[in-house]
Amino acid sequence: MDYIKGLNDRQREAVLHDEGPLLVLAGAGSGKTRVLTHRIAYLIEERGIFPGNILAITFTNKAADEMKERAIGLLSGNLDRIWMGTFHSICVRILRQHIDRIGFERAFSIYDRNDQIALMRECIEELGLNEDRYKDRLVLNMVGRIKDSMASPDDYIDERYMDPVRENMRGLYRLYEKKLKHNNALDFDDLIKRTVELFRADSDILEYYQRKFEYIFVDEFQDTNGAQYQLIRLLASGHRNLCVVGDDDQSIFGWRGADITNILSLKEDFHEAKTIKLEQNYRSTQNILDVANSIIKNNNGRMEKRLWTDRDRGKQVVVENVSDQDDEARTVLNRIWEHSKDGHYKLSDFAILYRTNAQSRVFEEAFMRNDIPYRLVGGLKFYDRKEIKDIIAYLRVIQNPVDDISLRRIINVPRRGIGRVTMGRVEEYARGIDSNIYDALMDVENIPGLSARARNSLRSFVDMMNGFMERQKAIGIGEFIEEVIEKVGYIGELEDKGDEEAQSRLNNIEEFLSVAVEFETYNPDGSLEDFLAGISLLSDVDKTEDRDDAVTLLTVHSAKGLEFPVVFMVGMEEGLFPIIRDSESDSDIEEERRLCYVAITRAEELLYISHARVRTIYGRMNYSKPSRFIYELPEDLIDVKGELNRDFHRGFNDMAINPNERLIRVRDYTRRPMAPSGRVAVDQDQIKEGTKVKHAKWGFGIVAQLKDRDDDREATIIFDDVGLKRLLLSIAPIEIVNGG
DNA sequence: ACGGGCGTCTTTTTT
DNA sequence: AGACGCCCGT
Numbered sequence: 001m002d003y004i005k006g007l008n009d010r011q012r013e014a015v016l017h018d019e020g021p022l023l024v025l026a027g028a029g030s031g032k033t034r035v036l037t038h039r040i041a042y043l044i045e046e047r048g049i050f051p052g053n054i055l056a057i058t059f060t061n062k063a064a065d066e067m068k069e070r071a072i073g074l075l076s077g078n079l080d081r082i083w084m085g086t087f088h089s090i091c092v093r094i095l096r097q098h099i100d101r102i103g104f105e106r107a108f109s110i111y112d113r114n115d116q117i118a119l120m121r122e123c124i125e126e127l128g129l130n131e132d133r134y135k136d137r138l139v140l141n142m143v144g145r146i147k148d149s150m151a152s153p154d155d156y157i158d159e160r161y162m163d164p165v166r167e168n169m170r171g172l173y174r175l176y177e178k179k180l181k182h183n184n185a186l187d188f189d190d191l192i193k194r195t196v197e198l199f200r201a202d203s204d205i206l207e208y209y210q211r212k213f214e215y216i217f218v219d220e221f222q223d224t225n226g227a228q229y230q231l232i233r234l235l236a237s238g239h240r241n242l243c244v245v246g247d248d249d250q251s252i253f254g255w256r257g258a259d260i261t262n263i264l265s266l267k268e269d270f271h272e273a274k275t276i277k278l279e280q281n282y283r284s285t286q287n288i289l290d291v292a293n294s295i296i297k298n299n300n301g302r303m304e305k306r307l308w309t310d311r312d313r314g315k316q317v318v319v320e321n322v323s324d325q326d327d328e329a330r331t332v333l334n335r336i337w338e339h340s341k342d343g344h345y346k347l348s349d350f351a352i353l354y355r356t357n358a359q360s361r362v363f364e365e366a367f368m369r370n371d372i373p374y375r376l377v378g379g380l381k382f383y384d385r386k387e388i389k390d391i392i393a394y395l396r397v398i399q400n401p402v403d404d405i406s407l408r409r410i411i412n413v414p415r416r417g418i419g420r421v422t423m424g425r426v427e428e429y430a431r432g433i434d435s436n437i438y439d440a441l442m443d444v445e446n447i448p449g450l451s452a453r454a455r456n457s458l459r460s461f462v463d464m465m466n467g468f469m470e471r472q473k474a475i476g477i478g479e480f481i482e483e484v485i486e487k488v489g490y491i492g493e494l495e496d497k498g499d500e501e502a503q504s505r506l507n508n509i510e511e512f513l514s515v516a517v518e519f520e521t522y523n524p525d526g527s528l529e530d531f532l533a534g535i536s537l538l539s540d541v542d543k544t545e546d547r548d549d550a551v552t553l554l555t556v557h558s559a560k561g562l563e564f565p566v567v568f569m570v571g572m573e574e575g576l577f578p579i580i581r582d583s584e585s586d587s588d589i590e591e592e593r594r595l596c597y598v599a600i601t602r603a604e605e606l607l608y609i610s611h612a613r614v615r616t617i618y619g620r621m622n623y624s625k626p627s628r629f630i631y632e633l634p635e636d637l638i639d640v641k642g643e644l645n646r647d648f649h650r651g652f653n654d655m656a657i658n659p660n661e662r663l664i665r666v667r668d669y670t671r672r673p674m675a676p677s678g679r680v681a682v683d684q685d686q687i688k689e690g691t692k693v694k695h696a697k698w699g700f701g702i703v704a705q706l707k708d709r710d711d712d713r714e715a716t717i718i719f720d721d722v723g724l725k726r727l728l729l730s731i732a733p734i735e736i737v738n739g740g
Numbered sequence: 741a742c743g744g745g746c747g748t749c750t751t752t753t754t755t
Numbered sequence: 756a757g758a759c760g761c762c763c764g765t
Contacts, residue, residue, distance in 0.1 A: 253754075253755090256755080378754085415742085
């Protein structure tokens with residue numbers, strides 16, 4: 001049949017796999033998308049599976065679209081009914097149907113990182129906690145990780161050892177959850193967690209979906225977290241036709257809760273799973289693959305895999321030593337010029353990969369100066385612009401009036417004379433009637449202490465919003481949004497201002513309108529909720545327009561799953577890539593190395609790696625050494641331009657990583673590998689996140705975060721008196737405090 | 741209520 | 756270096 005034409009043996013085996021669970025370990029560029037699309041087509045055409053009974057989960061919406069398109073190319077029918085999308089969008093789709101079953105309303109808002117921060121700040125303030133000691137982002141990270149693993153705060157924090165700090169942490173978590181509920185809002189983590197909760201709460205709903213999804217596919221399985229795994233496990237436990245595709249070497253989202261041991265869990269929960277390895281690479285030259293292999297082999301506990309290709313050796317990988325970031329940009333531009341002037345490569349064949357978003361700026365400037373079109377993935381995002389966020393906040397309030405975070409954002413934008421004092425009174429009243437701001441506003445005549453002026457402003461604001469809610473039912477989304485922007489006075493204020501910035505804001509609003517119109521065209525029945533959810537669940541890659549012919553600038557994380565004929569890996573300096581927070585500690589080097597591996601394997605034909613001797617960070621000059629990863633490259637395969645001092649870095653070889661670390665690693669978050677014995681100051685096994693400790697100098701504190709170091713563990717501890725500190729457990733003079 | 745001036749912190753990576 | 760929040764003067 002057509003579905004297996006041109007596939008290698010292993011790929012064919014995966015495509016034709018009969019019933020039951022299947023684990024495809026797919027090396028970079030080994031044609032996994034091909035396997036997925038062909039298998040889907042095969043199931044539909046040959047096995048007569050109805051597309052609506054297939055669920056395929058991808059990492060970005062773009063990947064879903066691509067997969068859909070490619071599968072359609074193999075089919076005679078269409079794929080309209082297939083469920084294909086990201087974890088988050090699939091969950092939203094389910095929750096919009098059934099979330100009332102677990103006490104939310106179907107019009108729930110979806111909170112992004114900024115909304116989360118705003119909400120957490122409220123919590124910290126409301127509990128009267130010291131903002132220096134309880135950093136919103138740190139608390140949020142903790143909360144997020146708890147949610148990712150499906151644990152509740154009470155699972156996480158042991159009742160027997162309560163103390164003020166721990167009590168506060170739990171209080172914050174609880175208040176945060178309460179506020180989300182109060183605002184009828186879900187954060188990103190909730191989208192997954194609440195869906196699992198829904199399934200656990202209502203077996204009828206679960207059974208419905210278990211029966212519906214006869215075949216389930218999960219792409220990029222190595223980057224799923226605990227909650228996502230639970231979701232898959234629940235859904236797949238009926239038909240057990242679960243096909244996951246992943247590569248442990250490309251696991252780069254550990255910091256976000258991704259748990260590579262899900263692969264082990266899968267083998268336990270679906271013990272009959274068949275494993276197929278894809279090792280033939282169709283993307284890169286042999287030189288590039290050798291370079292990639294020579295990097296990744298320095299990691300421990302891998303599932304052994306060795307990429308090979310029958311393609312040519314190709315050109316040598318070039319390592320460039322440049323003086324600073326401007327020199328780096330210049331060098332890259334010259335290379336691009338060199339390779340594109342004879343028409344051999346198009347601009348869209350080039351990609352610049354960096355470790356942190358901040359590095360894009362120099363390149364943007366260089367491209368702009370030289371009039372070279374580029375497209376920037378991530379970074380300063382369109383949807384992060386103030387004016388767009390304001391409009392979205394309006395729409396959210398119209399959709400879900402109890403969303404206080406959004407309401408507070410726009411109640412005085414544009415200026416309506418509703419200031420801090422007025423809002424203080426309104427919110428106090430809202431708390432008094434145990435309700436939301438919007439409810440309070442509906443009751444504006446009864447709010448004490450308002451000036452007549454403020455009362456009038458509030459009244460007309462509510463009237464206006466009520467009007468929108470009615471109006472929304474009557475007309476299409478594009479027209480509706482245009483009306484909102486107009487009536488709200490946003491355009492008027494900007495036009496009055498009339499400077500360059502205001503003009504660019506107006507243009508952005510114009511662009512937002514065309515997004516809405518486009519949405520309406522493609523989704524004639526789409527609701528305002530669908531529109532808003534669609535926007536908030538876009539990944540950076542999704543948000544970036546495919547410009548005709550432009551160089552792509554993006555982080556290595558964003559580049560996952562993409563490929564380019566020519567790749568520039570820039571900023572390959574110790575401390576930046578691998579990134580290291582402070583001079584004392586290195587972060588998880590193995591994940592950094594995997595990141596490096598992902599970057600290298602994006603390249604098809606040419607790969608340039610550059611490192612600068614001087615880099616300006618925070619406006620300060622820093623001398624930097626070449627990345628340790630550069631020294632892991634095989635000498636005979638690289639072409640070094642300029643000096644590379646091999647003695648310089650010899651020290652890194654001594655920092656060998658405990659070879660057993662990977663194997664010891666267990667999937668229970670609370671159990672961690674022991675550090676090597678000999679210089680253990682405290683029984684490390686006893687120390688968990690949440691453990692109360694006493695430090696010789698800094699007194700009492702609570703462990704907020706634990707991280708594995710090379711052969712040690714680093715604890716982030718919040719001390720009662722001195723606040724946040726980072727310590728290595730093997731040498732820190734701390735002891736565990738029992739009781740309360 | 742609002743805008744300007746000054747001090748602070750930042751940067752890991754993102755659905 | 757730049758963004759952001761905070762304080763103060765209008």
